[in-house]
Amino acid sequence: MEVSIEKGALYVTATPIGNLGDLSPRGRAVLAGVDRIAAEDTRRSRALLAHFDVHTPLVALHEHNEFRRSPQLIEQLRAGGTLALICDAGTPSISDPGGRLVALAHEQGVRVIPIPGPSAVICALSACGLSTERFAFEGFLPARAAARRARIESLRGEGRTLIFYEAPHRLAATLRDLAQILGAGRPATLARELTKVFETIRRDALGSLAEWVAADADQRKGEAVIVVGGAADDREAAADAARRVLTLLLEELPLKRAVALAAAITGEGRNRLYELALELRGPLR
Numbered sequence: 001m002e003v004s005i006e007k008g009a010l011y012v013t014a015t016p017i018g019n020l021g022d023l024s025p026r027g028r029a030v031l032a033g034v035d036r037i038a039a040e041d042t043r044r045s046r047a048l049l050a051h052f053d054v055h056t057p058l059v060a061l062h063e064h065n066e067f068r069r070s071p072q073l074i075e076q077l078r079a080g081g082t083l084a085l086i087c088d089a090g091t092p093s094i095s096d097p098g099g100r101l102v103a104l105a106h107e108q109g110v111r112v113i114p115i116p117g118p119s120a121v122i123c124a125l126s127a128c129g130l131s132t133e134r135f136a137f138e139g140f141l142p143a144r145a146a147a148r149r150a151r152i153e154s155l156r157g158e159g160r161t162l163i164f165y166e167a168p169h170r171l172a173a174t175l176r177d178l179a180q181i182l183g184a185g186r187p188a189t190l191a192r193e194l195t196k197v198f199e200t201i202r203r204d205a206l207g208s209l210a211e212w213v214a215a216d217a218d219q220r221k222g223e224a225v226i227v228v229g230g231a232a233d234d235r236e237a238a239a240d241a242a243r244r245v246l247t248l249l250l251e252e253l254p255l256k257r258a259v260a261l262a263a264a265i266t267g268e269g270r271n272r273l274y275e276l277a278l279e280l281r282g283p284l285r
């Protein structure tokens, strides 16, 4: 594919998150056509680019040098150079370096051109089977347990679908904390090794996902995204569970007793359950 590269532009270019077939033809043409590519880990990117027969010179841009190096790169762009920004995998500046360079480009009047492609957050969201109408990307939770739990607490009432990135060695602990704090019954999806050979996408209640991952070491390998239904889903799930419990109890017990037991089992309010019981029982014959 032919692409005319614009002088003085910064191309923010997505690369595959696993399957190499996911680099777009436009992405490849840009990477082959720019003067230089700023990459998080130049060794890793050199291997990736060689696979696509791209041999553009690389310059390192990572979290430790981004503040220092960005002004120099912007200067080269202002002098008419062309630059692509990539990260190790996926879309640059999404839980990855690049945000400082892009912000500076805007401040200095340098044109920023995104070349869209894979990002684990959107990939997981598209296949999660939960509401995608409104969502909040939370990136990585804090690594320390106390801070992580406090952050999850702060999200307890969030009605939007929540998306988290997580490292393999913290996956089990994070799922356990999410289940404990947001509720074991909250619907969630674990999306692991997306676009790779061992891709696994499982939708279940948070508590069941936490148990599954704790019990099976294979589920803690590789990269993972956790998608959690919002607090509204939680309430809907709780209401569904209460309705099921009440239906069963009403088959065996008088109405008042069924309501009292359903309230004790599910934690739902007695008045609401009483109304529901009247609805379920239907008009008296």
Ligand code: SAM
Residues within 6 Å of the ligand: 017, 018, 087, 089, 090, 091, 092, 093, 094, 095, 096, 118, 119, 120, 121, 164, 165, 166, 167, 191, 192, 193, 194, 195, 196, 223, 224, 225
């Ligand atoms: N910039 C990247 C993007 O656009 O997705 C994200 C980089 S972030 C440093 C790495 C995290 O992204 C991983 O810990 C994991 O949570 C998620 N991730 C990346 N690739 C993934 C994949 N193939 N399957 C599942 N999660 C992935």
